[in-house]
Amino acid sequence: MVTPLVNIQGLNVAFNGVPVLRGVDLTLEKGEAVGLVGESGSGKSVTWLAALGLLPRHASVSGSVRLDGREILGAPAGELDRVRGGRVAMIFQDPASALNPVLTIRKQLCEALALHRDLSGEAVKAEARQLLDLVGIPDAARRLEAYPHEFSGGQVQRIMIAMALAGNPDLLVADEPTTALDATIQAQILELLSSVRREMGMAMVLISHDLGVVAENCDRVAVMYAGRIVERAPANQLFADPVHPYAQGLIGALPPLDGPRRRLTAIPGTVPDPARMPSGCAFAPRCALAAEPCGLAVPSLAPIANDRVVACIRAEASRRALLGIAAE
Amino acid sequence: MSGPLVEVSSISRSYAMRSGMFGHSTAVHAVDGVSLTIPKGETLGLVGESGSGKSTTGRIVLGIEPPDRGEVRFDGKPMAAPGTAAWRAQRARMQMIFQDPLGALDRRLPVATQIREPLDVHGLGTPAEREERVRELLRAVELTPAHGARYPGALSGGQRQRIVLARALATKPDFLVCDEPVSALDVSIQAQVVNLLCDLQAQLGLTLLFISHDLRVVRQISNVVAVMYLGRIVEIGSADDLFARPEHPYTQALVSASPAPGRRSAGRIVLAGDPPDPAARPQGCAFHPRCPRAIARCASEVPALTAVGGNRQVACHLATGPRAETRDAA
Numbered sequence: 001m002v003t004p005l006v007n008i009q010g011l012n013v014a015f016n017g018v019p020v021l022r023g024v025d026l027t028l029e030k031g032e033a034v035g036l037v038g039e040s041g042s043g044k045s046v047t048w049l050a051a052l053g054l055l056p057r058h059a060s061v062s063g064s065v066r067l068d069g070r071e072i073l074g075a076p077a078g079e080l081d082r083v084r085g086g087r088v089a090m091i092f093q094d095p096a097s098a099l100n101p102v103l104t105i106r107k108q109l110c111e112a113l114a115l116h117r118d119l120s121g122e123a124v125k126a127e128a129r130q131l132l133d134l135v136g137i138p139d140a141a142r143r144l145e146a147y148p149h150e151f152s153g154g155q156v157q158r159i160m161i162a163m164a165l166a167g168n169p170d171l172l173v174a175d176e177p178t179t180a181l182d183a184t185i186q187a188q189i190l191e192l193l194s195s196v197r198r199e200m201g202m203a204m205v206l207i208s209h210d211l212g213v214v215a216e217n218c219d220r221v222a223v224m225y226a227g228r229i230v231e232r233a234p235a236n237q238l239f240a241d242p243v244h245p246y247a248q249g250l251i252g253a254l255p256p257l258d259g260p261r262r263r264l265t266a267i268p269g270t271v272p273d274p275a276r277m278p279s280g281c282a283f284a285p286r287c288a289l290a291a292e293p294c295g296l297a298v299p300s301l302a303p304i305a306n307d308r309v310v311a312c313i314r315a316e317a318s319r320r321a322l323l324g325i326a327a328e
Numbered sequence: 329m330s331g332p333l334v335e336v337s338s339i340s341r342s343y344a345m346r347s348g349m350f351g352h353s354t355a356v357h358a359v360d361g362v363s364l365t366i367p368k369g370e371t372l373g374l375v376g377e378s379g380s381g382k383s384t385t386g387r388i389v390l391g392i393e394p395p396d397r398g399e400v401r402f403d404g405k406p407m408a409a410p411g412t413a414a415w416r417a418q419r420a421r422m423q424m425i426f427q428d429p430l431g432a433l434d435r436r437l438p439v440a441t442q443i444r445e446p447l448d449v450h451g452l453g454t455p456a457e458r459e460e461r462v463r464e465l466l467r468a469v470e471l472t473p474a475h476g477a478r479y480p481g482a483l484s485g486g487q488r489q490r491i492v493l494a495r496a497l498a499t500k501p502d503f504l505v506c507d508e509p510v511s512a513l514d515v516s517i518q519a520q521v522v523n524l525l526c527d528l529q530a531q532l533g534l535t536l537l538f539i540s541h542d543l544r545v546v547r548q549i550s551n552v553v554a555v556m557y558l559g560r561i562v563e564i565g566s567a568d569d570l571f572a573r574p575e576h577p578y579t580q581a582l583v584s585a586s587p588a589p590g591r592r593s594a595g596r597i598v599l600a601g602d603p604p605d606p607a608a609r610p611q612g613c614a615f616h617p618r619c620p621r622a623i624a625r626c627a628s629e630v631p632a633l634t635a636v637g638g639n640r641q642v643a644c645h646l647a648t649g650p651r652a653e654t655r656d657a658a
Binding site for chain 2: 039154182183184186188209213214215216250251253254258
């Protein structure tokens with residue numbers, strides 16, 4: 001079997017003794033786009049911050065994160081510096097705060113290029129100009145001398161993407177890259193991300209609370225709830241036929257844009273407090289299907305079809321009945 | 329059908345903005361000739377991107393800000409001058425809800441006290457009646473008196489927005505302006521609050537102006553939807569078919585930019601260019617520099633909002649529909 005690009009196994013994170021990530025398993029093949037959805041506090045961002053060693057010191061992280069088969073969790077700083085920004089790049093929701101306001105775009109782009117590509121002098125400048133061209137900033141040569149505040153929100157996100165591409169990464173982790181942008185600009189940025197990905201053969205992790213954005217831009221999707229993955233499936237299957245009651249709830253809570261209007265199926269209650277996690281399945285207190293055994297043990301991810309796993313004892317049962325597998 | 333509760337006729341509002349430290353001040357037309365009518369008990373949705381003037385429209389409709397030109401009539405009467413007794417009486421009948429519930433609540437007061445505050449301010453009922461009304465309001469937004477004793481910090485985002493809603497309903501208003509009320513909430517919580525708003529509207533016969541950038545939420549809650557671009561309404565029509573059959577190229581782009589799970593859209597319309605700067609409004613149709621279908625006429629002539637059949641109105645030179653026929657007939 002081919003070694004996956006990234007292989008995360010049993011990743012746990014706790015802040016001051018409070019577990020926020022509780023055993024996340026996720027693999028990523030080369031060139032693949034994987035979406036991570038879930039509500040705030042579900043651990044979507046923490047998964048990747050932990051994997052890349054970007055969490056503050058008081059966070060305790062355990063488990064395994066392999067990049068091309070090499071363990072990077074707890075790797076020495078020197079090795080991590082080559083991974084971060086080099087092989088794995090990350091962009092965030094608020095691009096303006098990720099740029100230094102008192103340096104020109106050229107300075108910041110060239111810094112990234114010098115660090116990760118060993119370029120110098122005119123070669124750096126030419127490469128920086130090419131990157132700006134690639135992300136669709138018009139008049140790149142002149143705009144290199146501009147400061148971040150001279151660009152609009154959408155353009156700043158383009159510049160962040162250019163900086164992320166400076167190290168020729170194999171994986172781009174995009175954490176809510178379009179959440180702060182207007183709808184028409186969001187469409188532009190998503191288009192740019194997918195064209196860059198095709199061109200460079202780069203894998204992407206798209207973290208978003210917006211199911212539509214993930215559905216359209218990813219091959220596979222993992223749904224997270226309270227620090228765990230509860231369902232993982234190919235994007236088209238997940239949205240056409242969600243199995244986990246939480247995934248069903250998320251999709252049902254989304255108002256339709258056409259067809260008849262129906263009452264939204266809201267998930268009752270709120271996400272549990274990480275310090276007071278219910279025993280057993282964390283979703284059980286909000287789940288319409290919950291039964292007594294749900295409170296006893298944490299359900300583990302079990303396969304229900306080719307390339308599909310779900311962590312729910314009830315859904316498994318209903319699914320089996322549906323497929324007639326129960327007979328065997 | 330009952331008469332309109334709110335009538336807005338061609339309101340405009342501009343601000344002076346200085347470019348640079350010593351630059352000339354230029355006029356920014358935040359709202360430019362907007363007319364709207366909201367019948368009693370119905371919801372008008374207002375969508376648009378940042379800088380489209382939707383929030384300014386909301387503020388003018390509420391009388392928080394006077395329009396430079398045009399007029400707002402509430403229940404058949406023009407808005408009274410701010411600060412007068414007549415104005416205060418009108419204002420008690422209308423309330424506003426904002427995006428950020430934590431910013432709208434005082435962190436150092438129990439939330440029940442904050443729900444009660446409008447009753448104290450407007451002098452409604454005896455103290456005992458006010459206490460009872462607070463309990464009733466908490467029940468209405470599906471919270472318990474125990475929640476009322478808490479401070480905003482001890483409540484979740486969805487619960488806080490319910491408290492803001494309860495406070496807005498305290499004076500039994502007829503009209504509610506909701507400015508991005510669910511944008512800061514997670515999807516599942518958003519659905520709870522949207523359902524609650526729909527229920528309360530049906531129970532209390534509220535009239536709503538619902539402002540949001542989220543087409544889905546707007547469609548869910550509105551009877552009529554207006555799309556704004558750079559201070560003007562570019563398209564208005566019934567919520568059921570506006571997004572299903574958008575006429576204006578901008579509305580078409582907005583709909584196509586709103587991805588749906590389960591459908592990989594082929595041929596998404598991706599608009600070129602940035603959202604325009606309200607301080608540098610393009611000549612002619614404000615949308616023409618980004619419009620994939622623009623013709624020469626669009627750069628020189630401002631299109632007027634014109635009926636195109638049904639109850640749809642579109643401000644576009646290229647809008648098709650039955651308009652041409654009506655013109656021939658006339």
